[in-house]
Amino acid sequence: MLWVTIVLALREIQRNVMRSFLTILGIVIGVASVITMVTLGGGATVQVTRQIASLGSNLLMINTGKRMGPGQSSTAPPFRLKDVEAIARDVRSIVAVAPVSSRPVVAIVGNENWSTTVTGTDNEFLSVRNWSLQAGRPFSDSELRAGSAVCLLGATVRTKLFGALEPLGNRVRLGKISFLVIGLLEAKGQSGMGTDQDDIVLLPVRTFQRRLAGNQDVSLIQVAVQDGQSTEQVQRDIERLLRERRHVSPGEDDNFTVMDMKELAKMLTGTTQVLTSLLGAVAAVSLLVGGIGIMNIMLVSVTERTREIGTRLAIGALEREVLMQFLVEAVVLSSAGGLLGILLGLGACLGLKDLLKVPFVFNPGIVVLAFLFSAAVGVLFGYFPARKAACLDPIEALRHE
16 A cells, blocks of 8 residues: 555656656755754864874973963963973873974075974974984984084975975075084874964074073973873873972962863863754755745645545545655655765765865764754654545535646
């Protein structure tokens, strides 16, 4: 019986192909929108997670100043290299500790120039950030102690200044000082904040302090924690040590901030997930609009086929059979719209992933949910027209012109 009802529904749909397509267009757009938004949002979440991970695993960032809030000031004394040495010496479960001081500088090679970021640090920076060298060598101990005029180039700076030429052994002018290029960093791409990680030049920290900054300040300390160790415990140990070294009295707020990159990753992924859910919910509204379109067309269909319905009821068809016929027709329409919407949505994701530069993350759950929701829309909005058809008086229906 059900199969016969489905065949009758398909036959009726085929009689008015264009009208049927326009009827399900709202469902198609709704399902496609939901799948596109959720899939691209999932890809964005994965992309953010990868970019945060590219900064370094189990990474702690120590900044001067406290967390900003209403009426709070971020002014605080800078760190010193001895603070870095104390953390490396006194805090357990640490792989590497790197001082970081940065400033924008114009790099010049011949007739080429490029505004970039120069960072004073040491070789521990490469370990903290999981950064390897594409070519050349890291700083030697003597270069770090003496503050030699040597540098490591990021991929973007290398491309902008040297193009196809070989940078190793050549010199780059940073400000008024010429630096020898001794190493090239592997390309890392964009960070989770959208900045180009490869647009960087690394100098020995003492070179940066003496020749560029003119002070002994360290603005940031980066700490890599051993795998399997608690970053929370290391964070507490660092806070205890720095409070002592920076003479912070009991009960007084810290004049520094230790941030766990896991917290940042959790915050950013949580934000993208909320936005994805919001966009998916907005897109799902079009499914309701599509359902109203199906109900309208089904009501028109009931009116057009009043005599047919009356004939069926007069020759012995049961009300539930008429109800089932129109209900199945509505479900077939909405399900067909759901399938077309799934294909359109996945196709849109494949087309937009390269444009938006996010990975394609197939989510079978949202595909199944969107299809079931589209079918449910057919049941919900198809029931009233089907019920109206089933309740027609056969005599009055046969008189209908």
